[in-house]
Amino acid sequence: MSTLEVSPASSGPGQAGQFLVNDFSIQVATVNGSGSQTANTVLMRAIFQMGIPVSGKNMFPSNIAGLPTWFTIRASKYGYIGRRKEIDFLVAMNPETAREDVMKLDSGAAVVYDEPLKLSELRGDLHFYPVPFDKLVAPVCPEPKLRKLVRNMIYDGVVANLLSIEMPEIRKALVKQFGPKKAKAADLNWGACQAGFDYASRTFTKSDPCRVERMNLTGGKIIIDGNAACALGAMFAGCTVVTWYPITPSSSLVETMIGYMRRFRHDPETGKANYAIVQAEDEIASIGMALGAGWAGARSMTATSGPGVSLMSEFIGLGYYAELPTVIYDVERVGPSTGLPTRTAQGDLLKNALLSHGDTRHPMFIPASPEECFTMSSEAFDFAEKFQTPVFVMTDLDLGMNNWMADPFTYPEKPLDRGKVLSAEDLDRLGGFARYRDIDGDGVGYRTLPGTNHPTAAYFTRGSGHNDKAQYTEREDDYVNNVDRLSHKFDVMRRSVPQPYVHFAEGAKIGFIAAGTSDYAVRESCDQLQRERGIPVSYMRIRGYPFNDQLDDFIRRHERVYVVDQNRDAQLLCLMKLDLGTELVAKLRSVRYYSGLPIDARSVTEDVIQQEGK
Amino acid sequence: MGTTATPPPKKVNRLGLEVVQYKGGKTTLCAGCGHNAVSERIVECFYDMGIQPWTVAKFSGIGCSSKSPAYFLGLSHGFNGVHGRMPAVATGALLANRQLMGIGVTGDGDTASIGLGQFMHLVRRNIPLIYIIENNGVYGLTKGQFSATADVGSTLKTGTSNDLPPFDCCALALEWGATFVARSFSGDKKQLQAIVKAAIAHKGLSVIDVISPCVTFNDHAGSTKSYSYMKDHEQALHDLDFVPYYEDIAVEIPEGEVRDVEMHDGSHLRIRKLDRDYDPTQKLAALAALGESQAKNEVLTGVLYVDTGKPNFLEILHMTEETLATLPESKTRPPRSVLDQVMEELR
Numbered sequence: 001m002s003t004l005e006v007s008p009a010s011s012g013p014g015q016a017g018q019f020l021v022n023d024f025s026i027q028v029a030t031v032n033g034s035g036s037q038t039a040n041t042v043l044m045r046a047i048f049q050m051g052i053p054v055s056g057k058n059m060f061p062s063n064i065a066g067l068p069t070w071f072t073i074r075a076s077k078y079g080y081i082g083r084r085k086e087i088d089f090l091v092a093m094n095p096e097t098a099r100e101d102v103m104k105l106d107s108g109a110a111v112v113y114d115e116p117l118k119l120s121e122l123r124g125d126l127h128f129y130p131v132p133f134d135k136l137v138a139p140v141c142p143e144p145k146l147r148k149l150v151r152n153m154i155y156d157g158v159v160a161n162l163l164s165i166e167m168p169e170i171r172k173a174l175v176k177q178f179g180p181k182k183a184k185a186a187d188l189n190w191g192a193c194q195a196g197f198d199y200a201s202r203t204f205t206k207s208d209p210c211r212v213e214r215m216n217l218t219g220g221k222i223i224i225d226g227n228a229a230c231a232l233g234a235m236f237a238g239c240t241v242v243t244w245y246p247i248t249p250s251s252s253l254v255e256t257m258i259g260y261m262r263r264f265r266h267d268p269e270t271g272k273a274n275y276a277i278v279q280a281e282d283e284i285a286s287i288g289m290a291l292g293a294g295w296a297g298a299r300s301m302t303a304t305s306g307p308g309v310s311l312m313s314e315f316i317g318l319g320y321y322a323e324l325p326t327v328i329y330d331v332e333r334v335g336p337s338t339g340l341p342t343r344t345a346q347g348d349l350l351k352n353a354l355l356s357h358g359d360t361r362h363p364m365f366i367p368a369s370p371e372e373c374f375t376m377s378s379e380a381f382d383f384a385e386k387f388q389t390p391v392f393v394m395t396d397l398d399l400g401m402n403n404w405m406a407d408p409f410t411y412p413e414k415p416l417d418r419g420k421v422l423s424a425e426d427l428d429r430l431g432g433f434a435r436y437r438d439i440d441g442d443g444v445g446y447r448t449l450p451g452t453n454h455p456t457a458a459y460f461t462r463g464s465g466h467n468d469k470a471q472y473t474e475r476e477d478d479y480v481n482n483v484d485r486l487s488h489k490f491d492v493m494r495r496s497v498p499q500p501y502v503h504f505a506e507g508a509k510i511g512f513i514a515a516g517t518s519d520y521a522v523r524e525s526c527d528q529l530q531r532e533r534g535i536p537v538s539y540m541r542i543r544g545y546p547f548n549d550q551l552d553d554f555i556r557r558h559e560r561v562y563v564v565d566q567n568r569d570a571q572l573l574c575l576m577k578l579d580l581g582t583e584l585v586a587k588l589r590s591v592r593y594y595s596g597l598p599i600d601a602r603s604v605t606e607d608v609i610q611q612e613g614k
Numbered sequence: 615m616g617t618t619a620t621p622p623p624k625k626v627n628r629l630g631l632e633v634v635q636y637k638g639g640k641t642t643l644c645a646g647c648g649h650n651a652v653s654e655r656i657v658e659c660f661y662d663m664g665i666q667p668w669t670v671a672k673f674s675g676i677g678c679s680s681k682s683p684a685y686f687l688g689l690s691h692g693f694n695g696v697h698g699r700m701p702a703v704a705t706g707a708l709l710a711n712r713q714l715m716g717i718g719v720t721g722d723g724d725t726a727s728i729g730l731g732q733f734m735h736l737v738r739r740n741i742p743l744i745y746i747i748e749n750n751g752v753y754g755l756t757k758g759q760f761s762a763t764a765d766v767g768s769t770l771k772t773g774t775s776n777d778l779p780p781f782d783c784c785a786l787a788l789e790w791g792a793t794f795v796a797r798s799f800s801g802d803k804k805q806l807q808a809i810v811k812a813a814i815a816h817k818g819l820s821v822i823d824v825i826s827p828c829v830t831f832n833d834h835a836g837s838t839k840s841y842s843y844m845k846d847h848e849q850a851l852h853d854l855d856f857v858p859y860y861e862d863i864a865v866e867i868p869e870g871e872v873r874d875v876e877m878h879d880g881s882h883l884r885i886r887k888l889d890r891d892y893d894p895t896q897k898l899a900a901l902a903a904l905g906e907s908q909a910k911n912e913v914l915t916g917v918l919y920v921d922t923g924k925p926n927f928l929e930i931l932h933m934t935e936e937t938l939a940t941l942p943e944s945k946t947r948p949p950r951s952v953l954d955q956v957m958e959e960l961r
Contacts, residue, residue: 222960232956238946240938241709260956264948272934274945276709280702281735288695288702288732289709295693296671297939298710299946314696322693408957411950416943449939450671450691451711455635457668460684462694472639472684 022052022077024088024210026159029101031094033065035149038177038189039156040071041403045173046156046165047075048223048405051215055081056403057598062248062342068097077215078527081405082520083398083598089163089210091155092119093133102126110208112158127208129200131158136199140191153189157196162204163212167197222370222406226399227303229370230329231257232409233377234301235265238416239327241300242277243289248341249397250303250331283308287315287328291390294319294326295461297421297449299381303329306348307336309355316390317356320486321463323436323445325384325419327377329393331400334596343596344397346516350571352392353545358464359483361490363497364392364545368519370406372543373399376498378412385419387444387493396566398517398598420446424454435459435470436482443489490546497544502554504538505530510612511538511554512591514564515572517598522564524601525608532605533614542572547579555584562608564591566599628664628860636661638688642681648800648826649679649748653686655803656717656746659810660687663858671707671714675700675729678755679721679748679826687717698729701736704743705927710939712928715814716743722763723753726781730762733783737790737819739927744813744820747783748800750828751839758831769836783823784918785904788897793818793926795900795919799844800826802915808854808883809917815859815877818926825913849907851892851916855884875920883917894920 026043030036037058044056052075061067074084086106092098092113102111102122110127113119120128133151141150153174160170170193178186230253234242242261244254258277265274280286286302293300304312309330319326332348334340355362363383365376376393384391420440422433427448433456436445445468448457459470467478505526514522519541529535540554555561563573570590577585591607593599626632636657641650660667667689674680676697683692695703700718708716725733725747736745751764760768763783764776787795794816798806806824813820825844827833833840838847852873859880873885875894885894893899900918907914934941 220961222957224960232953236947236953238941238943240941240946241706243706264952265946267934267945270934273932274934274936274938274941276931276933276938278705278709278931281731284699285702285705285732285735288699289706292673292693292695292703292706292708293710293939294706295703296707296710296714297937298706300706300710315699318696408961409953411953412947416947448691449711450707451669451714451937453668455668455689458689458691460692460694 018209019211020088020209021211021213022075022215024075025084025086026073026089026091027087027101028071028073028091028155029094029097030069030071030152031065031096032060032063032067032069034152036069036071036093036152039152040073042170042173042177043156043159043165044073044403045176045223046160046169047073047212048218049169049172050166050212051218052077052212053079053081053217054405057083057398058402059597060342062338062340068094075212077217079217080520080524080601082524083600085600085602089159089208091159092117093152093155108209110162110210112155112162129158129162129204131155131196131199136195137192140195141188146188150188150192153192154196157193157198158200160193161197161200162206162208163210165212166214167193218405220408222408223403224370224406225252225401225403226367226370226373226395227253227331227401228256229373229406229409230303230377230393230395230400231260233374234327234381235260236412237299237378237381239299239301239381240275241290241293241298242275242302243280243286243293243300244302245280245283245286245304245308247283247305247308249333249401250305250308250329252401253303253329253331283311284315287312287326290326290328291315291319291324294324294384295322295450299385301327301329303331305331305333309348309352313356316362317358317360318463319390320356320360320362321358322461323388324390325388326390327380327384327393328390329395332394332396340596342397344517344566344598345594345596346396346518346566346571349394349515349567350569350574352394353575361546362390362392363387363493364394365498366394366515366543366545367399368516368541369399370404371409374409375412378414379498382417383496386417387489387496388419388447394516396517420444422446422448422452422457424452424457427452427454427456432456434468436466436485437468438485438488442492443485494546494548497546499548500543500550501541502539502550504557505536508536508538509559510535511540511558511561512564513540513542513554513561513572515542518564518566521599521601521604525604528601528605529608533609535612535614545575547576551576552580552584555580555587559587560589561587562589562591562611564599564604566593568592568594627661629666631661631667633657633661635689636667636687638683638685641685643678644830646829647678648750648824648828649682650685651800651803652719652746652748652806652824652826653682655806655810656686659807659814663811663814665715665814669713669715671716673700673704673707673716673718675720675724677721677724677753678828679719680724682719682748698724698727699732700724701729701732701741705736705739705741708741708743708928711937712933712935713937716741718743718745720745720747722747722749722751722761722783726762726783730781734790737787737792737821740791740793740818740924742817742819742926742928744810745822747821747823748826749783749823749839750826750832751837752828752832754828754831765838768838771831771834782904782908784821785901787821788901788919792821792919793921793924794820796821796917797823797825797913797915799848799913799915800824801841801844802848802850805850805854805915808856811856811858812877812881812883812917815879815881816920816922817878818924844913847911847913849912849914850888851890851903851914851918852888853886854917855886857882857884876922878922883920885917892916894918
């Protein structure tokens with residue numbers, strides 16, 4: 001991938017000639033509710049428009065206004081868009097955190113800050129750019145009430161000046177952000193940007209190394225968050241019933257979907273909705289509705305996060321035994337409220353795989369990018385109906401709520417696969433059916449939908465106590481036959497879930513296994529280990545559960561395999577232990593990151609080096 | 615050449631179906647359980663009304679009452695869900711297929727305790743569903759614990775007395791905006807028939823609270839949900855007759871004696887006055903009547919409230935008249951041009 005990377009200046013500021021071109025992180029520290037989101041998005045988009053690979057990560061509190069927020073923009077000519085641990089350029093707008101933010105910086109970093117905070121006294125090894133934001137905002141925003149919101153746009157101008165971001169690109173991003181209906185607001189903000197730019201150009205002499213230079217690596221790409229990508233995926237997968245309950249970080253998935261469905265899923269003739277979206281009273285109701293709709297033949301879904309899945313547990317167990325299709329988007333986050341509901345984690349892998357009471361196993365699709373959120377949505381809806389079972393699509397806050405650079409989505413060519421559903425004509429031909437009989441050897445029976453116009457269509461749906469004709473039973477052999485068939489069905493799924501991505505590095509004795517958003521850090525870490533230490537590392541990214549023999553093969557071919565988890569308890573590794581023989585388990589090592597921030601490459605690399613004893 | 619006796623013609627309904635085609639499996643509930651009588655009324659009503667069984671979907675939660683959908687309408691799809699959450703399943707299924715006629719059977723534990731929240735929201739949404747609460751004041755399947763509809767001072771078989779006031783599911787449903795609220799007694803065949811038929815004709819949620827005694831755990835002296843207690847304390851609001859839309863109703867109605875409520879499908883509920891003139895379209899009067907009867911230790915039965923004007927949830931959602939579940943791909947997957955447009959917006 002990459003051959004060279006310039007390290008941040010480490011021996012003090014002002015080192016001539018050591019530029020960090022298109023390879024640095026900007027952190028903006030603000031207070032939430034201050035309009036900083038707009039300013040940050042504009043900054044990120046402007047860099048993107050200049051053709052430089054970029055990512056934006058919002059670290060925000062569970063609060064509406066007044067608490068600290070950090071937004072990190074990473075520009076990387078190498079295409080690394082995972083979180084970068086090191087901050088090269090800080091914009092310190094929040095008096096509460098400014099001192100700590102500055103003290104955490106590596107030597108040589110730059111700081112744009114609100115002048116009254118007097119941060120330059122703190123350290124002598126940084127580049128400081130004080131800006132009198134209050135003085136600058138007054139002339140460009142005559143309305144005092146709006147100043148708090150407009151003030152942040154000034155730093156966009158200052159940063160543009162210091163980093164050589166082209167102002168027309170800032171302008172373009174601003175217009176896109178506000179849209180045609182808010183042209184006046186865009187103009188007001190543009191004025192603030194210009195004031196910042198002008199102030200910087202007449203006041204500062206550039207001394208830090210960070211700089212942006214135009215490239216052509218983002219042409220044709222889009223910027224989208226994973227939740228929106230899932231929403232689009234579900235819409236193009238023909239989803240008709242959406243039942244949900246608001247929970248961070250999944251709410252915007254359905255809210256975005258509502259917007260798209262209103263635009264694109266109303267009948268052009270009657271104007272009526274070709275779908276139903278219901279905000280339920282809680283997650284128990286939302287999953288109950290989704291399963292009821294799936295039972296009745298609709299493509300149904302719900303979106304939630306860990307606490308919601310906990311509430312859904314009983315129903316999903318019933319869905320497993322009664323064999324009901326539905327798609328559950330789980331945008332994972334850190335554990336229970338109150339605390340860190342706005343921070344990311346891969347906290348539900350183990351729980352969801354085994355969710356509910358009795359013997360239960362659930363398939364999971366694990367996308368790592370917006371593109372995969374889109375494609376795996378189509379696959380998940382097909383899969384749920386094909387296997388007649390609840391399916392989890394596992395994303396996380398990092399993927400779901402942050403903006404990502406992505407390739408434009410490809411239109412799904414494959415017709416929808418609605419699974420084994422018998423029509424009235426089929427029933428005429430067959431003279432009846434046994435709902436849970438394994439005719440085809442794949443463990444999946446044929447079903448009928450309620451309302452099928454045929455006297456033999458009906459069957460009775462219930463939990464564990466049924467024979468293959470869906471009749472009530474408490475017989476031991478009926479129960480065992482049924483759960484064994486369900487187990488066989490789960491085995492058949494191993495080849496139907498999204499298959500892993502595998503890269504064997506030449507001469508690699510060790511390998512990584514990761515899933516979801518750990519991908520970005522792990523790929524970068526592979527490069528770091530090779531470049532900095534000469535250690536080749538293979539990589540397998542799990543994209544679906546249940547696992548298959550590719551997992552065994554990958555582990556077998558390496559001496560040690562590092563399983564990367566964004567949770568404390570190594571949940572992905574634990575799931576593997578359930579499937580693997582002891583000789584393979586003995587090869588597994590764990591790399592875990594669980595601070596609530598997205599995992600970064602440097603942390604992974606350092607952990608591996610330590611465990612390798614190098 | 616011999617003669618063969620012609621068998622008497624089989625009795626059929628207007629669809630040409632026999633009553634046996636409306637029956638379900640053999641009940642496994644206790645002999646004498648009120649719930650079996652309710653199942654029988656459901657069979658009769660759907661047969662009498664000529665409802666195609668395979669257009670019906672049955673729903674239930676968990677408990678003795680919730681077992682009963684297996685004992686009626688065997689040619690209808692059924693869904694035995696989880697405890698207290700039948701409303702969600704029914705809501706989802708009816709969203710998926712709005713042509714279905716939904717009937718749910720629940721109990722007092724399933725509705726008034728574990729499922730109270732879902733019951734409230736079912737009412738709030740006015741889901742088109744017949745919702746029958748088989749109310750015996752006690753948990754049967756777990757062998758005789760009080761439910762939240764047990765009256766203060768009523769006793770278990772063990773002698774334990776209930777100290778907490780009961781929820782009145784009818785009063786609660788009225789308060790939450792229900793559009794059809796009735797109470798009946800499993801032993802009152804004629805009244806329950808008329809109510810279930812009216813519920814079939816109603817195109818919103820029908821809440822029917824049926825006092826349905828538990829012969830095993832709550833039919834003793836000290837119970838207020840026993841057969842003998844109901845015999846002594848049932849107070850019918852009115853005499854009910856149901857005249858389906860497909861029958862001629864050009865019969866003179868004596869002035870002042872009979873109220874006539876026209877249902878959604880054109881059927882009529884004939885309400886014959888007993889000792890009071892009760893207007894079932896007045897919500898506050900219904901609440902007052904319930905309160906007064908409770909104070910007198912009476913169990914007021916009949917149609918307490920009907921509102922045929924309020925839209926149901928499917929209407930509020932502005933959904934297509936077609937079945938969502940079976941919409942063709944051309945209607946559920948937008949064309950390529952839409953994806954192109956969205957991608958362009960995101961560039």
